[in-house]
Amino acid sequence: MATETEPIAQPRVPLSRERVLHAAIAVADEGGIESLTMRKLAEELGVEAMSLYHHVANKEAVLDGIVDVMVGEVDEALADSDTPADPVEWKPTMRKRILTAREIMLRHPWAPGVIETRTAVSLVLMRYFNELLGILREGGFSYDLAHHALHALGSRALGFTQELFKPDGDTDEEADMAMLEQMADQLPYIVGMMMEVSHDADDDSSLGWCDDQAEFEFGLDLTLDGLERLVEAG
Amino acid sequence: MATETEPIAQPRVPLSRERVLHAAIAVADEGGIESLTMRKLAEELGVEAMSLYHHVANKEAVLDGIVDVMVGEVDEALADSDTPADPVEWKPTMRKRILTAREIMLRHPWAPGVIETRTAVSLVLMRYFNELLGILREGGFSYDLAHHALHALGSRALGFTQELFKPDGDTDEEADMAMLEQMADQLPYIVGMMMEVSHDADDDSSLGWCDDQAEFEFGLDLTLDGLERLVEAG
DNA sequence: ACCTGAACACCGTTCAAGT
DNA sequence: ACCTGAACACCGTTCAAGT
Numbered sequence: 001m002a003t004e005t006e007p008i009a010q011p012r013v014p015l016s017r018e019r020v021l022h023a024a025i026a027v028a029d030e031g032g033i034e035s036l037t038m039r040k041l042a043e044e045l046g047v048e049a050m051s052l053y054h055h056v057a058n059k060e061a062v063l064d065g066i067v068d069v070m071v072g073e074v075d076e077a078l079a080d081s082d083t084p085a086d087p088v089e090w091k092p093t094m095r096k097r098i099l100t101a102r103e104i105m106l107r108h109p110w111a112p113g114v115i116e117t118r119t120a121v122s123l124v125l126m127r128y129f130n131e132l133l134g135i136l137r138e139g140g141f142s143y144d145l146a147h148h149a150l151h152a153l154g155s156r157a158l159g160f161t162q163e164l165f166k167p168d169g170d171t172d173e174e175a176d177m178a179m180l181e182q183m184a185d186q187l188p189y190i191v192g193m194m195m196e197v198s199h200d201a202d203d204d205s206s207l208g209w210c211d212d213q214a215e216f217e218f219g220l221d222l223t224l225d226g227l228e229r230l231v232e233a234g
Numbered sequence: 235m236a237t238e239t240e241p242i243a244q245p246r247v248p249l250s251r252e253r254v255l256h257a258a259i260a261v262a263d264e265g266g267i268e269s270l271t272m273r274k275l276a277e278e279l280g281v282e283a284m285s286l287y288h289h290v291a292n293k294e295a296v297l298d299g300i301v302d303v304m305v306g307e308v309d310e311a312l313a314d315s316d317t318p319a320d321p322v323e324w325k326p327t328m329r330k331r332i333l334t335a336r337e338i339m340l341r342h343p344w345a346p347g348v349i350e351t352r353t354a355v356s357l358v359l360m361r362y363f364n365e366l367l368g369i370l371r372e373g374g375f376s377y378d379l380a381h382h383a384l385h386a387l388g389s390r391a392l393g394f395t396q397e398l399f400k401p402d403g404d405t406d407e408e409a410d411m412a413m414l415e416q417m418a419d420q421l422p423y424i425v426g427m428m429m430e431v432s433h434d435a436d437d438d439s440s441l442g443w444c445d446d447q448a449e450f451e452f453g454l455d456l457t458l459d460g461l462e463r464l465v466e467a468g
Numbered sequence: 469a470c471c472t473g474a475a476c477a478c479c480g481t482t483c484a485a486g487t
Numbered sequence: 488a489c490c491t492g493a494a495c496a497c498c499g500t501t502c503a504a505g506t
Contacts, residue, residue, distance in 0.1 A: 113351070123420070162350055183360075
């Protein structure tokens with residue numbers, strides 16, 4: 001009551017690129033990426049929107065900067081975890097790195113969408129890929145195969161995949177199920193798959209039955225195993 | 235001079251959802267997805283922006299519809315190509331389907347970005363996945379493995395991958411190369427890779443050296459081969 | 469040097485009004 | 488039934504002005 005109802009941001013701390021980027025992440029974490037507007041961002045910082053332009057060129061630069069902070073978070077998480085980093089053991093090293101990156105992406109579900117829209121590759125991101133490349137090279141990959149490997153991993157190298165069947169927001173699973181069964185003639189295989197899975201699973205399973213973590217690891221291991229066979233074949 | 239400078243759209247043909255969607259695709263093809271605004275779309279159709287809302291609920295519905303038209307194009311392209319469709323030969327069938335889908339995506343480079351932002355899965359898209367599922371099932375996959383397979387393919391099932399290193403727009407390849415060499419201490423593996431590749435290739439190779447088609451097929455075959463090994467293992 | 473108020477040129481969308 | 492003009496509530500961004 002005694003204090004003013006201003007946002008929590010301390011008016012003493014001067015604005016900086018760093019503060020702008022971290023505030024942007026906070027806004028996106030709280031309200032989703034579509035809630036991240038220059039005006040909202042300024043409000044979060046207790047400042048007028050136009051003041052932001054003294055620290056970032058424009059909104060695109062904010063999004064570019066956010067990605068770098070995100071990659072930085074991955075690097076930090078990797079530094080915190082005590083990995084032996086055996087040069088020969090490229091597969092577990094790679095696997096761990098990617099699963100760690102995935103943890104960061106799960107903390108910021110909007111981040112993949114931002115990363116996908118970036119056109120330029122920042123130095124920070126190049127350093128990240130340079131390290132992945134290093135792991136592969138030290139593990140016996142030719143440059144050629146390592147290059148193919150990074151392409152084959154694609155966005156998985158950064159810890160996310162494009163989920164085409166997203167979690168159905170309405171969560172009315174029974175209705176979805178009923179609707180699906182009604183279309184059994186049009187979607188016989190999908191309906192068949194769902195019937196089988198819902199009988200097998202012990203918990204209540206329906207459209208929300210995909211175990212994202214398990215699927216991510218399945219796809220990742222499929223790729224890593226395939227690559228391993230290629231390195232070993234020479 | 236005699237005729238008015240109105241857009242080419244015939245004012246006789248009444249507006250319809252179909253016309254709106256095809257005009258939207260034309261706008262995006264010509265000016266990119268960011269040029270697709272309701273006002274621009276109306277202009278393309280020789281109509282006021284607000285008239286569109288009699289045929290589509292809102293802009294999101296336009297984007298949803300576009301995706302369905304896109305999937306329809308894939309289906310048409312597949313129907314045109316005479317495929318024997320041997321039930322047992324799931325791998326070449328799958329491969330052909332996906333590469334055909336990729337051709338459509340290459341014709342509409344903005345389409346992947348639109349697909350990625352869709353939250354609901356339309357009936358058209360479900361039918362597409364139902365067919366992929368059918369190919370796998372008839373090829374000997376269990377529902378469980380077929381499900382994993384679709385997740386592992388991810389957006390590749392629709393003919394695109396998330397390219398994290400996009401074509402560098404500025405095309406000043408020599409400058410890029412020089413800059414990279416300058417960072418050899420920070421990016422030793424990337425620089426090493428580029429040096430090797432640029433020596434091997436016969437054409438002028440630099441940052442624009444990735445053969446997207448070859449990389450797509452590499453990743454696709456890596457996945458399909460991995461799956462094949464799993465089906466055969468039972 | 470850093471921040472601001474007002475303004476500009478856009479968006480998507482609503483609504484009452486036209487035919 | 489179908490289309491429209493004007494308006495509303497937003498955007499990102501520019502610019503001259505403040506301190």
